[in-house]
Amino acid sequence: MASIGTLYTIPEQAQGKAIRAAAAFTGLKIDLPENYVHFESNKTPEFLAKFPHGKIPAFDGADGFKLFESTAIARYVAALAPNSTLLGSNLKEAALVDQWVSFANTEIGAQTALIFQLVKGIITPYAKPIHTTLAERQIRSFKTLEAHLSTRTYLVNDRITLADIFMAATIQRALLVTLDASLRAQFPNIIRHFETIVNQPQLKDIFGKTEYIEKALAFTPPPKEKKEAKPAAAPAPKAAKPAKEEEEEDDVPKEEPKAKNPLDSLPKSSFNLEDWKRAYSNKDTRGPDGALEWFYQNYDPEGFSVWRVDYKYNEELTQTFMSSNLIGGFFNRLEASRKYLFGSMGVLGENNNSRISGVLICRGQDIKPVVEVAPDWESYEYKRLDLNNAEDKAFFEAALAWDLEIDGKKWIDGKNFK
Structure with a gap:
């Protein structure tokens, strides 16, 4: 089977995995570049001549057609296969596919990526309030997704669509970062949907073996540098205790009484x-x-x-x-x-x-x-x-x-x- 083109991505990138899965599900062949090194290969003049923004995923079609942005690439790949059902069967279903792809990317995937970068020290300095806010936003998204999946097998209709593939790729990444054992217990339908998608015969090789973390990744402060111990100073001579008659109560610092809030007087x-x-x-x-x-x-x-x-x-x-x-x-x-x-x-x-x-x-x-x-x-x-x-x-x-x-x-x- 002839390849439809080359996809520049890296193994841990959820969007790239979703594009490869869409190709595999529809029976298309898509190549990965040899010897691609992220932050190096995508900064070369050759890469930038094709994709000036230097961003991945990036698709270099066999016919010379070039495309970046994951959703655009995935839609194009999904539409190439004859009789593909990945994009829905009518205009409304196509809109719902786009809705859930966007939700996976922006409401779950983005939070996962930012939390990972925070706890790994890629984003500095680490800020607990930001981490907490991101985690709260992601849990809110999990609740929305869980409620939707509680009454259906797939996200849009009774078949796998691009939305299901994108969601599975996003959840697989979250399972390595935030979706730990305690959260998985709260969202059984999300896990059921994920396992349904990744275990499809056409997709097993793309998704590979999934790891399930027991505890969400947490920030570990770097160890503090040990300072050389200074030689102990000689003890200072004790001050002579003042005569009892010289000890006046007014010389002892007193704690100032707290001012009463005027609102309490209303x-x-x-x-x-x-x-x-x-x-x-x-x-x-x-x-x-x-x-x-x-x-x-x-x-x-x-x-x-x-x-x-x-x-x-x-x-x-x-x-x-x-x-x-x-x-x-x-x-x-x-x-x-x-x-x-x-x-x-x-x-x-x-x-x-x-x-x-x-x-x-x-x-x-x-x-x-x-x-x-x-x-x-x-x-x-x-x-x-x-x-x-x-x-x-x-x-x-x-x-x-x-x-x-x-x-x-x-x-x-x-x-x-x-």
Whole structure:
């Protein structure tokens, strides 16, 4: 069988594996380059003449057709085989294939790659909050995928599509980095789907033997350099003990009493913030007997106020996961005001075109005493909301329900301060 071309990739690259699997599943032959060394071969003038961006996977077709970006290559390869079913049988199924391929790459694969680079010291310095945020985002994606697979064998229809192959390649990589024994127990349908795909006769050689880690990869700090011990200094002579009559109580440093928070002096409110946090956590946000209904029945506008919060420097935001982490950092620095504050803030938009917005419910009528405990509180704009105003009320409810949309930017991730 004649080869359709050469695919530049490396064994651990999930996207390259998915492309090779798509070719194998449809009976096509695709070559791998001899003696390819990543970060060397793809920087040579010969490679850059074909693929100026220097990126892999990269496909060099037997007919001279060249292509990069994994999804584009995979779709092209899947469509080359006669009567291929990998792209779906109609326009809607084709769109669903694209949806799940994108989900595998951006919502699971990207988090796996970033976590791997963090814990291995490729991205420095290591930051625990970023690691935690990435892990939380990935688990959220696993939950979405698990729910979808709980009622079906494959992702799109009753046959294997390109979506299933991409997802299996992505999950195989996660099984080496994050998807450990405790997580696998939570997501049996993901594992069932993965094993169904990789054990297809046409795909076994491509996926090879899968390793299942018991514990997710964790960051290990590098050992500290040992400093040479300095010779011990001669003990200093003890100071003479002062006469008892010279010891005055006022000479002993006293601990300054902690200043009382002015919010504690406000009149008692009928609205219990802790009860609200529990209601929000345990009820559906909207609908009969939902959290919003509980809020309106119990809210005390004399003792509390509601504020819209917008980040001032949205034009500087890049990756959405970093924007989400920015919210998490802001909330961490508000810890001293936890008993006076509730928040729901989110990232709206997409990478390199996003904004941060949301709402805060705070004790009292002034936001400043509550938020100024965070050093970066002035990086946000605060506007008091009037819940008797339809527009303000709609904004408030959408921020709590995580379906807020501003200027065409839809809510994609959020955090609560509870």
